[in-house]
Every structure is written in C-alpha cells, then in structure tokens.
Amino acid sequence: MAIEKRRATADEAVAGISDGATIMLSGFAGSGFANQLVAALRDLGPRNLTLVVNSATHRLANTHELIEAGMVRKVICSAARGHDKSGLSAFEQLYKDGKIELEVLPQGTFVESIRAAGAGIPAYFTPTGFGTDLAAGKETRRFGARDYVLEQAIAGDVALIRADTADRWGNLTFRHAQQNFGPAMATAAKLAVAEVRGFSDTPIPSAQVQLSGVFVDRIFVADVRA
Amino acid sequence: MAIEKRRATADEAVAGISDGATIMLSGFAGSGFANQLVAALRDLGPRNLTLVVNSATHRLANTHELIEAGMVRKVICSAARGHDKSGLSAFEQLYKDGKIELEVLPQGTFVESIRAAGAGIPAYFTPTGFGTDLAAGKETRRFGARDYVLEQAIAGDVALIRADTADRWGNLTFRHAQQNFGPAMATAAKLAVAEVRGFSDTPIPSAQVQLSGVFVDRIFVADVRA
C-alpha cells in the first residue's frame, strides 16, 4: 500500500489540531509562509495556541489573523513587531493589554532550539545573548575564555511549513530562501504539514530533496487562485 | 582578484600542517576518504597529531599509515578497530602497548560534537550513552523524564575531506553517501582542505551546492592515476 500524504483541502491538512497545541509557522522576510494552511487553521479555530514563529507580525504572513481571532495564548519569536511603524498591530494591542504571553529569543537561539528538539537535544550552551536582558535568569557557564547561556529545546505539536514541490513520500524542495525555518520546524513537531506549489508524480531525485519525507506527515498543494 | 582555492598538488594542499595539530578525516563505510591528502600528510610528517576520524582503521582508508608512521598521539573515534578479525592493526598494537591515547564516542555524539564546534556551541546534552561506560565521569542531568549526558564540542585545526566537485569559491558537491562527516568537519576546523574528483570552471548551481565554499579553504583535484 503506497504512502499517501496528500490531503485534498487545506481543512483536511490541518484537521485534528486541537486547543492548547504548540504550532510552529515557517516563513521569514516575506518567503516561506504557509498562508493557506494558516487560514484553514483560523477556520478550524482551536484556542489557547502557542505560536512558534519568527515574527509575530509580518505584512506578507497572516499569522495576525490567528492572533486577532483570539486563538493565541503565547508567542515565541525573535521579532514581536513588524517594521510597520503606523499604529499597533493586533499582537501589539494584546501585548500592551497583557493579554498575550510573549517569549523573545535571539533568532539563532530560536532556530537552534527548534533544531535541538528535532535532534533529540534537550539543552545546549550558546554565546548568544550572554550579558543581555534576554538571558536574564538563565543558567550561564564559562567554557574556555567565554561565557555561555544554557538554552532549552523548543518542540511543537504541529509545524505548518511552506515548500515548493513534494512527492508522495513527502520529500520536499524549496525555492530560494523559502526554506528558512521550515526544515527545522518539521523535525521538531509531532505533525508536520507542508503547503506546496506543486506535486511531483515521480520521486524527486535524491540529490534534489532538501527535506526528507520522513519528517513530513501531510502535504497540501496550494490553491493558486487563493 | 578572484578567489583561488585550488592547489596544484596534494603536498601544497596540506602545506603548513604542523606538529600537535588536531586533524579531522572524513569517510565512513568505504566512501569519502581523502586518501591522497592523507598520503601527502604522511609525507609531510608532522608528529603528535590528534586524529578525529570515525574509524581508527578502515580497509579502504589509509589512516593507518599515519599511525604506522608514529605521527599520531591520540585518536578520537567511534570505532577503534575495523571489522577485520585477523591479527592486530597498527593502531591496535599501539593501543595494546599503551602508546596511543584513545577517546571513543558514540557515533552520533562524535559527529554532533564536531557539528557543535562548527556551530559555536561549546557543549550540549544528549541522551546517548547515559548509563554506559562511555559516559562514565561525565556530567549528567535530567530533563523531563529522561537522563542526559553533557558532551563537549570537538574542534579541529585541519579537516581533510573528500568530495565530488568543487568550484573556485570552494563550493562542494558529494556523490551519494560520500559526504558523511565531511560537511561537519569542514565547519569545525580552522583549515578545511577538500580532495575532489573534478573541478567546475562555472559556478556550481546554487541549489546543487551541498557545502558552501565559505567553509572550504583549499581544493585539490585528485590524481586519477594514483
């Protein structure tokens, strides 16, 4: 019986995501957002979510729709605001009102902690952030001539990532800078769902695969009209 | 002025490697040994080397020649013997005689520690080896319901790795299972030298590069007659 990871609709691709889940969302600098999956997640409407996403707000992402819908309890990110200086985003308003929990990490720590979860490493030392407010209260240790901060892995229940092409094994390719956080998030989440531009009926050649299908549970071919 | 990482001979490619250096050697399961560079290193003859190599002896590698030449003080590996059951290898004889220092690590710890050095991480916790002789004396800690061992990064002075194709930026591609430890070792060593089958006069297309030339300092196109 052949592996079949494709789901016919975005709704089916996000089915089963439940209240309290930790959701990882790929995308950075305008590329790699799984926006159709995020829209389907908003329609599904689970509550009390923790989002693991690099930017709490990006003008090309629709992360903010989850926040505006009141579905999000906590955001773990490296940028809790966009570069937009006009007014307050939905996130910023909730943050101002103390209605959303926030954990800000240096971007390298953010992604290394995700990679660590996928790689079976519960904690690691990093030089990043030592002596800054972001390391306040964290364990530190000196190795050689430098000081380091102990950081913990960040695991997810679900990763919603964007890629270019998938095959039936769930192998993925990415366009240019599209991969960013996607591969690490797919390894760190119990359920990884990929929104892709296209589906290849033949296997993606071994040397072209950028993320093994072992890490990908469901595939949704994005609706180009959306 | 164009970057030029090519060296005309293997001798030039290993020039300057000095006594006491820590040398990382790629290769596993018969693929990915930079044998011509290792032969040139033997001819160069630095002493008191520490080798970081998965197998102290493999029938298709010539690591043993460095050991037989008395150039090696210590070996860090995951397999201190080959599968050859006949007699003692040069390594085994020196080990028996207490004339070579040995550090054996689980293979995943071996490579994660190399990756850590290249990634600026001085130490990390791993579940591997907990409760075994290989973790004896190492710091342990419980995270959640499991126990973990603290492992330290392994950095090198030099990495001698084997790849398939290079371009003038030092970008590399690998054939099949050839990459194994090579990419991690190149990131972890101050000087990374790649022995390659072929040189591409045009840039390797972005999506085909498997290791960025940022990590590769010298290129030697292997002599096919050797």
Next chain:
Amino acid sequence: MKPLNRLQMAWRAAQDIADGMVVNLGLGMPVNVSDYVAHDFDVVIQSENGIIGVGPLASANAADPDLVDAGSRRVTLRAGSTIIDSAASFAMIRGGHIDVTILGAFEVAANGDLANWDNRIPDKGPLVGGAMDLAASAQAVWVLMEHNTRKGAPRLLERCTLPLTAVHCVKRIYTDIAVISVEPEGFLVHQILPGISRDALQARTGAKLAFAPDCSDLAAPAIALPEI
C-alpha cells in the same frame, strides 16, 4: 521443530514491521530483515551514514563504491530516497524519527537494558559506532539474537553483565526459539517454538518469564542459509 536460523529470525521480525515505518537495521543479522518486508509496503530503511531509503544490495555490475550503507555494503536506492550527512543522520536518529531499530545483542535485561557492544576483545580497541544513539532514541528497539550463547548461557538476564549500550530501551526480542516483549514487569513471551515447553524456555532464560494469554507457536517458512 528446529530452532529458527538467522534468516528465519530476520523473517519473523519483518512480520511485525508495519506499512510506512522508518526502520534502521543493525549490522549483521538485522540487515537481512529488509528482504522479508512485504513487497507492497512503503518501508523506509535508514542507514546511519545518511541514506534514507536503502534498497536491495547492488548487483556486481551496478555496485558503486560511494553508494554504501553503514555496513560498507554496496546498496541501491529505493524510489523516494535521499541522502543526508552524518550530523543530520544522527539528528534524525537521536530526535526519535526512527520508528524501529533492529539490532543484534549479546544480552538484554528484564528492565530493557541492552548490551550489544563489547570493548573487551583482547588487545582490540572498543567499537561502538552508532549503536548507542540508535538504542537510546529509536521509538522502538527490537533485538535479534540467539536465545543462548554457544556455551548455552542465557542472553536474557535480570541484569546485563556486559557493558551497556543503553538503558531501558529494548521493546521486543526475536530469538531462535521465542518472541518476547519487555514490559514494565519484565519479559513477556508471545511465541515459543513448538516442542519447547514453557519450563524449558524458562530454564534457558536468566530472568523470570511471564506468558501472554494468547501465547502462540513460533513458526517461519523454510529459508536456507547461504553457503559461505
């Protein structure tokens, strides 16, 4: 009935592999398991050297020295395969992305402790390879081993006597005469070779055995060992 030979043991373990599983097979006896996985299954064989989707051994004229598994065997790639570097391969292993690893062993304890490496061969250095990572972090560790040593000593014990590979990791054991799981209470027998009584099996085992209510006969088709 004769005890299962090594290939029959591999066959028996293969019967418990489900469609879609990601499986790592240890050197020696376990690599044979792949030959007996149902042909219509999509099972992904991972090898520590970075191959995800190992296929059958390569024919002599198709063998490629760079297309090898962790045991240095020249192999082929299955459709849908890819190859990653060792750091990524062990990240995959340690991260729990292997559903089952099937390993050889010297000893298994009733608490799931595994001893399958040995640094005590006279004058030879220790060889651990990737066994500790696989044993510590695969979702399930299955062991393929003879029930007893050549001298008749039990390999299933209350506590291992040889150096450990990992603690509390083994889920199932396929021996030449039984199929046994490791439960919180200890060993539980699911199948016994016809002709061996429960008492006889217990006598050949170094720890207390319990028997599953549906304990059945261990059987395998005839498979000839290759002549060496």
Next chain:
Amino acid sequence: MKPLNRLQMAWRAAQDIADGMVVNLGLGMPVNVSDYVAHDFDVVIQSENGIIGVGPLASANAADPDLVDAGSRRVTLRAGSTIIDSAASFAMIRGGHIDVTILGAFEVAANGDLANWDNRIPDKGPLVGGAMDLAASAQAVWVLMEHNTRKGAPRLLERCTLPLTAVHCVKRIYTDIAVISVEPEGFLVHQILPGISRDALQARTGAKLAFAPDCSDLAAPAIALPEI
C-alpha cells in the same frame, strides 16, 4: 567639511573590507556597504535567512518574492552563491564563520559592549532578530552610526545605558565624523573629519578618546542620498 552622510559612512566602512571576506550587513544603513566594495573583490555577503552570496537588488521585473534577504529586500544571487536553511545559517554565524558583520547601533561602550536593539518603544513588543547572534560571534563587529543622537547626546559611552545586544564585541565604529577602534584600553581614533578638533570630538563623545599616532583626515567622495 560636512559630516559624512549615511551613504558616505557606508562607503568608508567598505574601504576596510578585504578581498575574500565573508560579510554580514545589518538592516538599514549597513546594507548599503555592499554597493561600495571594490568591484574586483570576491566578497561573500551572507544574509541571516540563509543566502550565502547576496548580489545587488533585483530589478523590478526580475524581482522574485522567494529571493529575499533578511530585510525582505528582493535581491539577486552572485555567482558562486548558495542558500541554506536558518538553522545552518545561524550555525554559520554562531560558529564564527562571518569575518565581519556591520551593524547599526544606538550606543557602543568603551569596553566594546553594543546596544542596537530596543524593547522600550511604547506598547510595541521587542524585536531582536539575528543581531545578538551576529554581535556575539562574528570575527569582527563594525558599527555604522551617527556620532551623536539627534538631540546631540553621545552614542560612544563609558557604559551603555540601553539594553545590550552583546558584550565586548565591537571592534570598529564608523561615524559621520570619525573612525574609531575599540582597544583593550578603550576608544582609539584613527580618522577625524577635517575642521573638527580633537577636543571637539572628545566633547561630543561620552568616554575618553585616545588618538592613533597616524590619525588622519576622514574623507569620502560626494555621494548623494536618494530622494525619498
């Protein structure tokens, strides 16, 4: 002589970039540095989102929404480039593989401490991005910033007053009126804008300045700022 404008400051920093360097350029003023690197140099521009070898901005008709740098600018790739994922990109940064990162800043202290992020904009959440990783682990951190705030307060201080990005990291500072290095003893001035005396520079600086024996005139070609 007029203080350097932002592009002239970028030009000045670019003069210190050597052939073959791997360089990361921060958002804002620093990204302009790449326009002034010698054309015959092989300088590799790394961007945190994983591009190794960022080229010039894409023309409008060649712009690709998936080919962006960390600042969301649509860029091109240089020959010899490749793209890695974020985990690998920050492994590269944290591992010390960036020769120079050029960052904007609010404040630099005489001990090299850097403050270039701020979580105190009213009601807005903090934004740190990759600055802490770059500042902590690049082989050299160069800062491009105005010598003083708009209100005239010094940005070069004995100790930073704003939240730190990283400790003891800044090596050089390119301001609109001076080029200054950070030495174990503190700030050392290498160039001053003609017309500004050493005393005047000291008066505009919040920490003790020393002057290099070969301290020279700061000069840059005329570069017009784009109209916005």
